[in-house]
Amino acid sequence: MNRVDVAYSLIVDENEENILMVKNIKHNNWSPPGGGVEKGETLLEAAIRETKEETGLDIELGNIVSINEAFMEQENFHAIFFTFKAKVIGGEIEINDRETIEEVRWMSIAEAESWMPYHQKGIRYLLKQSALYYFEGN
Template sequence: MKRVDVVYSLIYDDIQERILMVKNIKHNNWSLPGGSVEPGETLLQAAVREAKEETGLNIEIDHILSVNEALMKNDNNHALFITFKARIISGAIAIQDTETISEVKWVNLQTAGEMMPYHKNGIRYLLDKSVPYEFQGVVH
């Protein structure tokens, strides 16, 4: 199996208590904005790039909320999913990557939890957690 790192950005509107989600064309499902980390790209760079491509928004990444792992037999991938908390710093919702994303919408926490059952303790639980992330630079 090929190892694949995937990053997601949980963009949370704490005033209206809702999460920004995207509809993926390939799998006909909803997820947080995100995707595979490209060679030479840091996790943070990938999360910012994917959010911009999928939502049109410029975001700032905070800390890690969760790490999930799955063996994807159909794709022959061993996937590591890293979810960051993020906030919007500028832009307006406008899908850039129309080949993979068909819709972007805000959903309440309960609905987001139902759309992402792999976070077994729910989205509210994730929002109360934090793991620091540091890029240590290029090490020789």
């Protein structure tokens, strides 16, 4: 299996009641904005780039709130998913990556959780979690 790292941005509104989600065309599902880390790119750079491509928004990333792992046998991937807490600092909602993203919208935490059952303790639990992330350079 090929290893792939994926960086997600868990973007919450000011009241921490809604999560920004994107509808993925390939899998016909909803997820936080995010995607594969490209060669020479840090996790932070990937999360910021993917969010801009998928939503048109500029974000500021906080700490990691979860790390998930999966064997995706159909794609022959061993995937590690890094999810950062994030907040919007600019831009307007606009899909720049129309090949992979069908829709962007804010949804309630309860609805977002229904699309993310792999976070077994729920999104509100994630929002209270924090693991520091540092890029240590070359």
